Amino acid sequence: MNETNSGNQPASTALLFFPHDGVDIRKILMELYHYKWIILAVSMTSFFIAFLYTFTIQPTYQTTALLQVHPQSANAGVLSKLGYKSSADSALETQQALIRTRYILEPVIIQTGLNISVTPHYYPLFGAWMARHHSGDSLARPLFRLKSYAWGGEKIEVSQFTVPEEYVGQTFKLIAGKNNSYQLFSPEGELLLTGKAGELSTSAKTNALTLKLGKFQANPGTQFSISYKAPIYLVNSLANNLRITDVYGNDPAQNTGIFQLTLTDSDPARVVKLLNGIAHYTVIKNRQQNAEEAQETLEFLNRRLPELRNKLASAEDAVNQYHIQNNTLSMSMISQLLLHQLTTLEQAIDKLKTEREELLQLYMPEHPQVLANISKEDALQKRIDELKGEIRKFPLINQEEINLVREAKIKNSMYLYLLNSEQQLEIAKAGLSSDVIVLSDAIPAGKIPSHKMMIIFMGFFMGAFLSIAVLLLKNALNKTIEDSEQIEDAIKLPVQCVLPFSRKQKRLEKAHKKGMNTFGTGLSAPLILAKQEPDDITIESLRSLRISLNMLSPSAHHQAIALMGSLPGIGKSFVSLNLSQVIADSGKRTLLIDGDIRKGLLHRALNQPKSNGLSEYLEGKCQYEELARHINENLFYIPCGNHTAHPIQLFQSNRFQELIKKTKQDFDQVIIDTPPILPVIDSVLISKYCEIKLFVVSAGKDTIGDVKLAVKKARACHIEINGIVLNHSKPLKNAARYEYRYTYGDVNTSSATT
Incomplete structure (x- = not known):
């Protein structure tokens, strides 16, 4: 028989696989492998939920339509025809924003009966x-x-x-x-x-x-x-299902004014009807808006033209009255007359100069004709100077007339402009159209892929991810003991034995429970793993513990062993029962005492009655000869009994000390299954009369804090624990560290247990 005891591995080997200064990927993978069935169960549950969810998914249909907004006149209506320009980009964005508002959608909802x-x-x-x-x-x-x-x-x-x-x-x-x-x-x-x-x-x-x-x-x-x-409450949901995207040409920077409307709905006929309603109602509303703008402009012009006409007539009357009062002509006529006289005089002077040059060729400068010519020229020049003086003084004299004429001209220009605008507007209104054009009605609705298979597999992977995350978080927050190194480092006590998890024990427990329910205690075999499955890996570890105990005190005979623990449910009774059977199989008369008189359960595993046990003896209700019950060849058993007095009084009595003394004389080995040490003090009172004290720790259940507190409580009462028994009451998370292989009898027959 070959054995590898993980409890005695060198620290360097342990650090090689479980480093303390980094993330141990191997340990994480082993943790996940340990919970593989839980992860698979959660993943399959999530997979099934996602599968059922796909039955509730309604088909979704989609359709599209194309619209165009004229960039040169978008959102400007008739005012653009009068010379007013607006930004094409802002107009397009404005129109797209209007389509998603109740201005367009609410009438469509009412028209299509979507509400x-x-x-x-x-x-x-x-x-x-x-x-x-x-x-x-x-x-x-x-x-x-x-x-x-x-x-x-x-x-x-x-x-x-x-x-x-x-x-x-x-x-x-x-x-x-x-x-x-x-x-x-x-x-x-x-x-x-x-x-x-x-x-x-x-x-x-x-x-x-x-x-x-x-x-x-x-x-x-x-x-x-x-x-x-109410239609208004459906506007947001309809707008969320409506998507508007711009359509660009070869140059993405150039705005074509074309955009695509995309609508999704669960009804293929309704989605086409809705999108057509949105597109055509956008055109209708834009045309109505342009018509309203044109009508408002016409009404404004119709109000202003009569006013300007009256003001223009008043200005012209003021000019005429000024001429009548001053007995003058209009400034334009006077200025033309003065300019004509000035031109005539200048032409006459030029003619006299030409004649004088001809005379000088014939006569001397003193000749009378030459002198007469000069005299005429001087007279004409004097008259020219007088006219220029009148011209220079003319604006100052006629400033009032200038103001009147200027005001009349301004009012005349305004009147003519508005009159012309009115005529253009009437022409434009006759051929008024929308700035928005429907290039393409809604196409037949197409079904959008529901991706059911992707949802199903996403459900599976989501379940796997969540379960792995929860398990890793749980293990990160969980401070339970996982291996022997943790105990030895924390409490400085040697680990005498590591008991791997036994699946056979779980099967025996189920079979024993079924037999108890079916046949009763009389026909159900005792639940002793060492007796029914002697080749189990856990029992082999207990045999190693027996040898370790002999080496711990080789000269001691008829000694009592107390099995202690911090809390209930850590497998202490399992260790006591099977260790007793292993020692009994070695040829020693072995007595197993159920010392937990408060909540002892060993009688159920051995199919023995609870009464007439330890409690009754300590209370003086039965004799020593009635206590021990024969289980098999060398194994005897004393049940916990039914106590009426307080347990502390019973264990402090002389009868308990005498009982331990008698059992040591009558049996080669006495093993006492004690109560948990943290809740009660009974275990300390029992251990005082025992030579060896073993402390059972459950891997994955006991915490370092609980074990430290229990050991401290024992040492405070002068109880020195001889060693630790690490019991894996659950499947090993790091199974590779505790793998054994045994070969019995025929070399071709072997069993491996992890």
Whole structure:
């Protein structure tokens, strides 16, 4: 038999696999492998939930349409025809923003009846899926005769539905009848009206509640939910399903004014109808806006033209009155006359100069004709100087007339401009069109992939991720003991034995419990792993412990061993029972005492009655000869009994000391399963009479703090613990560290347990 005891591994080897100064990937992987079934179970559960979720996913359909905004006149209306320009980019953005507001969407919602919702009553979980996959125009037969549910083929179209204000947003119940008839019930279940498809029905209680169905096909008894919602509350949801994207040419920087509308909905016919409504209503609203702007401008011009006409007439009258009062002509006529005289005089002077040059060729300068010529020239020059003086003084003298004429000209210009604008506007209004053009109506709706397989696998991986994250977080926060090095470093006590997890013990516990429930204690075999599975790896470790105990005190005989522990449920009774059987199998008369008189359970594993045990003896109710019960060849057992006195008084009595003394004389080995040390002091009182004290620690359950506190409590009472037994009550997380292989009998027969 070959054995590898992990409890005695060198520290350097341990550090090689479990470094203290970094992340141990191998340990993390072993942790995850330990919980592989939990991870797989959570992943499969998430996988199944995602699979069920795919049945609730409704198909989604998408359609698109193209619109164009004229960049040169967008959002400017008629004012652009009068010379006013606006930014094409801002106009396009403004138009796109308007499409997503209630200005456009609310009328479309009312026009298409989107605020009227009619939903068949489907069977939970799979009813809607069955109805969607029904083929043909005929009605599906009700499953399980459940006629109130819709199973496929139902058709209902609401032509008109009005409700009083108090019923807006509430859900009514409509039940189909025979021959296309129906009944409408209030949310409280009150019958409001009865009607027939194709006819307008009015409630007898209020005229504000009317209903008219167009197409109606359903089995009698089928229920529908119908509601009328305020259109304004549906604007946001419709805008969220509407996407607007710009369409660019070869040059992305150049704005074409074309944009694409994309709308998604669960109904393929409705989504096309909605998008066409949005596109065409955008054109209509833009045309109305341009018409309103043109009309407002015309009204403004019609108000201003008469005023300007009157002001212009007043200015012209003021000029005429000025001329009459001053007995003058207009400034333009006077200025023209002065300029004409000046020009005539200058021409006469030029003619005299030419004549004088001719005379000087014939006569001397003193000749009378030459002198007469000079005299005429001087007279004309004098007259020219006088005219120039009058011209220089003319603006100052006629300043008032200048102001009057200027004001008349300004008013005349304004009047002519507005008159011309009015005529242009009337021409433009006659041919007024929208700045928005529908290039392409909504195309037939296409189904959007629902990616169900991706959702299912994402559910699986999400479950795996969450379970791994939770497990890693749990282990990071968990301060439980995992290996022997932790104990030896923390409390400075040697680990005498490491007991691997035994799957065979778990199977025996299930079989024992089943046998107890079926046959009772008389026919159920004792739950002793060392007796039923002697080749188990855990029992082999206990044999190693037996040898270690002999080496611990080789000269001692008839000694008592106390098995202690910090808290309940750490496997202390399991170690006591199987260690007793291992020592008994070695040929020693062994006595196992259940010292936990408060909550001892060893009698269940050995199929023994609890009464007439340790408690009764300590209370003097039975004799020593009645205590020990023979279990098998060399194994005897004393149960805990049923106590009436306080346990501390019983263990402090002389009868307990005498009992230990007698058992040491009658048996080769006495093993006492003591109560947990942290909750009660009984274990300390028992251990005083025992030569060897072993402390059982459960890997993965006991914490360093609990073990330290328990050892400190024992040492405070002068109880020195001889060693630690590390018991793996759960499957090993680092199984590779505790792997053994044994070969018995035939060399071809071997068993390996981890």
